[in-house]
Amino acid sequence: MSVRPHMFQAKVDKAFDVRVTAIGDRLFGVRIDSPDLDWRYRQELMTCTPIQVPGSVTRPIAAYLAELRLTYGAFDFAVTAAGDWYFLECNPNGQWAWQPTETTTAIAHAIADQLEKGPDT
Numbered sequence: 696m697s698v699r700p701h702m703f704q705a706k707v708d709k710a711f712d713v714r715v716t717a718i719g720d721r722l723f724g725v726r727i728d729s730p731d732l733d734w735r736y737r738q739e740l741m742t743c744t745p746i747q748v749p750g751s752v753t754r755p756i757a758a759y760l761a762e763l764r765l766t767y768g769a770f771d772f773a774v775t776a777a778g779d780w781y782f783l784e785c786n787p788n789g790q791w792a793w794q795p796t797e798t799t800t801a802i803a804h805a806i807a808d809q810l811e812k813g814p815d816t
Contacts, residue, residue, distance in 0.1 A: 706732075707781045709773035715748055716791045716798075717756055717768045718805040719812075724748040725794045726774075743795050752780050759785060766809060 712727040712734050727734045729741040748756075752772070760768055769789020773781045791802050 707773040708775060710776040711774050713746060713772040713774055713780070714794070715752070715756060715770040715772065716802050717760060717770060718802065719766055719809050720757065721805045722748045722753060722756065723798050723802050725798055745795060745798055749780070
């Protein structure tokens with residue numbers, strides 16, 4: 696018998712997923728519609744559209760970044776049909792170049808702006 700660590704999470708009856716890319720105090724939300732529970736499974740079938748991040752989510756993201764002293768985070772959420780956002784994870788080096796062109800352009804500029812400001816901002 697071998698012992699391995701496991702992490703379990705309740706299944707959320709989601710309508711869609713959201714990736715929020717945070718750079719400093721700037722947030723870029725993308726709605727991800729996929730036929731799969733995990734949109735990464737068959738990315739050729741997913742669609743991505745920009746989405747506004749509600750204040751009830753922006754405040755916890757800011758607190759998370761501040762507590763962990765992060766400048767960047769790729770936050771994943773599952774959103775229910777009722778509009779409830781469930782936090783899944785934060786990747787401190789998550790990918791973003793797969794998102795819609797207007798979003799990736801804005802993210803690239805935000806990263807450049809943050810680098811210009813330096814590490815103390």
